[in-house]
Amino acid sequence: MTRAPNEDAIWVALVDDYDVVVKGVATMLDPYRDRVLVAELDTDRPVKDDVDIALYDSFAQPESDQEQIKVLLANPRARKVVVYTWNFHPELVEAARALGTHGYLSKALPARDLVAALEAVHAGEIVFSDPPSRMRTPTSQDWPGRQEGLTDREAEILALITQGKNNADICEVTYLAPNTVKSYVRNxxxxxxxxxxxxAVVWGVRHGFLPDHHRIDHWRGGP
Incomplete structure (x- = not known):
């Protein structure tokens, strides 16, 4: 992919192990393509283009976030790294800050506010969203199981179940209370x-709830 004629637009690479999540974020950002150009990574090709921001979506993989963030920060192809998440547990926020991420943005942000935050990061600011009082994913996004009526949080819980996590594991990696996890599982x-x-595991495997870990591999090993 080559740089587009609009050199003023910010190039953003969407990084997540689930294609449907990447496509959902890309759809949300598409109306703002005069300001933000999305570079979707092809998992069959190496990263060849410099991007202004790597936007890391932490869908259903909070236990590996720090490793993945380190990989992105170490690759000179990404000038800035921003985490995009629903999980604002203080330990996760502080860990991201300590690693040197340039932003920690809430999935509750409307598209216009997400674009504005990315522009602020590109301009040199460190942007950490305030923890939202009530999580609500923008309706233009997508995630596995959405067509079956699963909320984004329920989908993330199911993805963890599909990966073999028990309730105690899910509590540990998501920082949710046991009764909260049980409620999500029942629903x-x-x-x-x-x-x-x-x-549930069989259903998850059949409906795209297993991650494709090849996506992050494109960011390993430098240019």
Missing amino acids: LYRKIEVDSRTQ
């Missing part, structure tokens, strides 16, 4: 019409 079981964890 998503009802929506996908399963009665057991084994059935």
